[in-house]
Amino acid sequence: xxxxxxxxxxxxxxxxxxxxxxxxxxxxxxxxxxxxxxxxxxxxxxxxxxxxxxxxxxxxxx
Numbered sequence: 001x002x003x004x005x006x007x008x009x010x011x012x013x014x015x016x017x018x019x020x021x022x023x024x025x026x027x028x029x030x031x032x033x034x035x036x037x038x039x040x041x042x043x044x045x046x047x048x049x050x051x052x053x054x055x056x057x058x059x060x061x062x
Contacts, residue, residue, distance in 0.1 A: 003042045005053065007034060014038070015055070024049035 003022065007015050015034040022030040022042040030042035 001044055001046045003030075003044055003051075005040050005042075007038045007040065018055055021054045023052040023054055026050075026052070028054075 009015065015038060016036050018034045020032050020034065020040055020042075021028045022032070022044060024044070024047070030044045032040040032042050034040045
C-alpha cells in the first residue's frame, strides 16, 4: 500500500529534500523524502495503527 502526502508550511518554506518517517503506534515503519512539489510517498503494509509523520526539523533554516 502507498500512502501519499502533500506538505505545505504556513510560512511558505519549502520542505524539499526533508527526510520523513511514517510512524505506526509510535514506531517507524517507512521513510520518504519530500520532493520539489512538497509531496512524499511511503510504502507501508496494510494494517490498523495510529499513524503519524515525523519530520527531522534540524534540516530547516533557522
